[in-house]
Amino acid sequence: MRNPLLARRQMIVDIIHPGRPNVPRAELQEVVGGMHKTDAKLVVLFGFRTKFGGGKSTGFCVIYDTEDALRKFEPKHRLIRQGFEEKKEQSRKAIKEAKNKGKKIRGTGASIAKHKAKRAAGAD
Secondary structure, three states: OEEHHHOEEEEEEEEEOOOOOOOOHHHHHHHHHHHOOOOHHHEEEEEEEEOOOOOEEEEEEEEEOOHHHHHHHOOHHHHHHHOOOOOOOOOHHHHHHHHHHHHOOOOOHHHHHHHHHHHHHHHO
């Protein structure tokens, strides 16, 4: 299906793989990219579930028109999986401190305080 607002094609993908437990995402990206005459790095695959007994998997596929559209519309966790962004490590304690600091302020200043606390936690 074509989605012009998000500059992509999206589809449900069924993979039949008898004798194999599952198929690597990189391999599927190459195959789907070749089928749709596009670059493999613009193909995003996610949500795959293997059917009971194996041999068949079903998941979701999104093929973006440009890399800019991919970076703009894809969630951050999928960009990290694709290798477009680096995951920044943050300690559990810093995350909790930022959350609690933001809870102490009420009203319109709360969103600003949460943002500042998040930045302070990220600087650690």
